[in-house]
Amino acid sequence: MDLWDIHHQGRINAASTEARHANSKASAVATDLVLMERRIDHLTLLCQSMWELLREQSGLSDKQLRAKIADVDTRDGRADGKIRNKIFPCPKCQANCHSSSQSCTMCGEDLKMHKPHLFQG
Numbered sequence: 001m002d003l004w005d006i007h008h009q010g011r012i013n014a015a016s017t018e019a020r021h022a023n024s025k026a027s028a029v030a031t032d033l034v035l036m037e038r039r040i041d042h043l044t045l046l047c048q049s050m051w052e053l054l055r056e057q058s059g060l061s062d063k064q065l066r067a068k069i070a071d072v073d074t075r076d077g078r079a080d081g082k083i084r085n086k087i088f089p090c091p092k093c094q095a096n097c098h099s100s101s102q103s104c105t106m107c108g109e110d111l112k113m114h115k116p117h118l119f120q121g
């Protein structure tokens with residue numbers, strides 16, 4: 001085996017190792033995706049069941065639910081089917097605050113009442 005062959009064999013070995021790592025990573029991502037799909041299916045089932053109970057008990061309609069979804073969706077300034085964090089002025093000192101913050105970094109004002117949704121950290 002000459003130097004050229006040794007060099008190429010080294011490159012082939014490195015490529016093989018890289019391919020094994022990529023394959024392993026792809027398998028892990030596929031597993032995560034399956035778990036995430038199960039969680040989404042479970043949450044969808046939970047939301048549908050909760051809505052049906054609420055609709056039956058309260059008399060609210062699907063139309064009212066859709067209007068509320070649209071209302072909540074646009075609270076962050078975009079109708080995109082998502083609730084995003086946003087920047088807003090602190091109610092006490094007007095410093096820019098991030099909606100994921102518990103309190104204003106400048107004055108310490110409690111920001112919990114200014115969050116766009118209850119489930120935000």
Ligand SMILES: [Zn+2]
Binds near residue numbers: 094104107
């Ligand atoms: Zn402040």
